[in-house]
Amino acid sequence: MNLYTTELRRLGKRRFIRYLTLAGLLVLVAVAVGMFFTNHRVGPEQIAAANRAAEREYQQNVTMTERHRQDCERAKAAGGTSPQGFPDDCSVIQPPPRDAFRAEWHMPATFEFREEFAATVTTLTAVLALVAFVGGASFVGAEWSTGGMMNLLLWRPQRIRVLLTKLAALLSALFGVTVLTAAAWTAAFWATGSLRGSTAGMTSGTWQSFGLTGLRGLVLVLVAGTLGFGLASLGRHTALALGGVLGVMVVGQFGLGIVMAMAQVKFIESWLLPTYLLAWMDKKVTLQNWDACQASYTGDCQALTKDITWQDSSVLLAVGLVVVLGGAIWSMRRRDIT
Secondary structure, three states: OOOOHHHHHHHHHHHHHHHHHHHHHHHHHHHHHHHHOOOOOOOOHHHHHHHHHHHHHHHHHHHHHHHHHHHHHHHHHHOOHHHHHHOOHHHHHOOOOOHHHHHHHHOOOOEEEHHHHHHHHHHHHHHHHHHHHHHHHHHHHHHHHHHHHHHOOOOOHOOHHHHHHHHHHHHHHHHHHHHHHHHHHHHHHHHHHHHHOOOOOOOOOHHHHHHHHHHHHHHHHHHHHHHHHHHHHHHOOOOHHHHHHHHHHEEEEEEEEHHHHOOOOOHHHHHHHHHHHHHHHOEEEEEEEEEEEEEEEHHHHHEEEEEEEEEHHHHHHHHHHHHHHHHHHHHHHOOOOO
C-alpha cells in the first residue's frame, strides 16, 4: 500500500481536522457574507441623499452658530466685557464654510475591489494559517500520543521517510484547500464588488499584484502547517506546539513589548513577529518613531522611519522553518521511538 495515499486518507478521516477546517471555512463565509451586506452600490440616489445630509448638517450648524452669536450679543448688552466665556467681538462667531461639510462623509460603505481586495487576502491567509498550524500539529501529535507512530514504524521502519511522507500529505492537503478557498474567496468578493461596489480600474498588472499577494499567502499557510507539524513532532504531542506558540505570542511578544517600551527602545514593532507577517503579505511595513524627529528642509519635525520588507520576513520564516523542521528530523532520527 502506498504510504503517501494512506497518510492522505488518514488525514482526511481525522474528525478534529475536519471540524477545524469546517470552522475556519465558516469564519471566512461569515466575513464574506458580512462584507456583502454591509456594502452598497453608490448611484444617483445615494449621491443625492448624501448631498441632502451634508446640506442639512450645514444648515443645523448655521442655526446653532446664529443662536450662539445672539446669546453673545444679549450677554454683552446686559453688561460685561466677555461674560459667560463669549469673545469680545460677537461678530467673530461665524459658521464654518459650506465646503467644510462634505457629501462623501454621508455616503454608504461601498466595496472598491481594486483598492480593498488585497486587505481581504490578508484576512483569508490569517484564518487559513491558523487552521494549518493547529491541523498540522494535531495530525502528527495525535500519532505520537496514541501510539500510532510506533505501530506504523513496525512495518515501515524508515523513520525519516515516514515523517516526511506525513508532512508531504499534510502540505498537499493544505495546498489544495488553500487554492480552492482562495478561488472561491476571489469570486465572492468579485461578486461583492460587482453588486455592492465597483470593479472598475482592474488591469492585468493589478491582477498580477493580487496573484503575488495570494502566492505569498499560500507560502505562509504552508509554512504555518510545517511549523505546527514540526513542533508537535519535536514534543510528540499536540499540546507542545499549541503551548509553545501561546508562550511565544503572550510571553515572548506581549512581555517583550512591555519591557522594550519601559527601556524606551526605538521601533519596538521591529522586534515583534506580527510586524514581519504583515510585511510578508503587504511587501513592506513602515514603522514610525515620534519620540525622535528628523528635521526637514522646511524646518518641520518628521518622524524617524524604518522599513520592514518582505525580504526581511522571508529570512525570519526560513530560519524558523529550518530550525523547527530540522529539529524534528534530528529528533526522529536520534531519539528512542518506544
